[in-house]
Amino acid sequence: MPELPEIETIKRGLQGLILNTKVVQFEVLNAKSFRGEKASVLGRTFVEIDRKGKALLLRLDDGMTILAHMRMTGRMIYVGAGERFAAGHPDDNFVAEMPSRHTRVWFGFEDGGHLYFNDLRKFGFLALLDEKSLKNDKFLSELGPEPWDINEADFYERLQKHKSAPIKATLLNQKVVAGLGNIYVDEACFLTGIFPGVLTGSLTRAQSDALLKNARKVMQDAIDAGGSTMKDYVRADGTRGNYLDKFARVFRRDGEACLTCGTTILKTRVAGRGTHYCPKCQSEQKMEAK
Helix, strand or coil, rough: CHHHHHHHHHHHHHEEEECCCCCEEECCCCCHEEEEEHHCCCCCEECCCCCCCCCCEECCCCCEEEEEEECCCEEEEEEEEEEEEEEEEEEEEHHHCCCCCEEEEEECCCCCCCCEEEECCCCEEEEEEEEHHHCHHHHHCCCCCCHHHCCHHHHHHHCCCCCCCCCHHHCCCCCCCCCCHHHHHHHHHHHHHHCCCHHHHCHHHHHHHHHHHHHHHHHHHHHHHCCCCCCCCCCCCCCCCHHHHHHHCCCCCCCCCCCCCCCCCCEECCCEEEEECCCCCCCCCHHHHH
8 A cells, every 4th residue: 555655756746747727538447446426527627636644635626626545556647748657556557558457547638638547456446525525534534643743742642542552553543643654664663763563552752752753754755755666656757766775774674784783674563564673773572562
């Protein structure tokens, strides 16, 4: 699943491509991939693109919003006059003729450009919502604040409501804090010097403050780098993000030497997720919480 920095990268790319041009074609090729009245999209113009947590908000000129959930394999592919970009899981669709067999929804714009929502597993979807429905959307309404929108005291208080859970599980809980995913939780825990499986209630206030600071840092670094590289995401202009190359200290580095102390990075499972850590920089005495 894309994390906040990847969605932010997609948002920024789309802002330079699809705003202020009328939708003159709109096709839904898979019924489950679009929720709403198809006819309500035709003739409309995207006037703003926002993001909340890991969701994209494509705002139309009539006050309606298309809420886009990328889920596991969602991608956006734009084809315009002399330009093309793909954001999401890279595959042959990035260079194939569009629409492809994985295209679920597509938009045709007055300027001749086309935006395709492709989704291999069909878990993602677009939903057309009015202001009230958007406000009451269960996923959005339950999101906690993003790391930049919460102060240290509030963050610590939120953690204390999940004392018996591993800190990784607590940070992955989008109701506690929005946008953090597997990569950035591992990285923030490493910078803070805590094992991701330590019980949330055992963190001191100083550790909590440092954890919030480091969560902000790793996510901002990722946004600046255009998102994670891995094999799964590229920038909206088609180039790969390079967070893992430039900034990752533990994630997917198991078997390699810690960049801080030289100890071999290990991989385990915490909260059902593959978890990377340094046994020296992040004490293994907390392994009972995994």
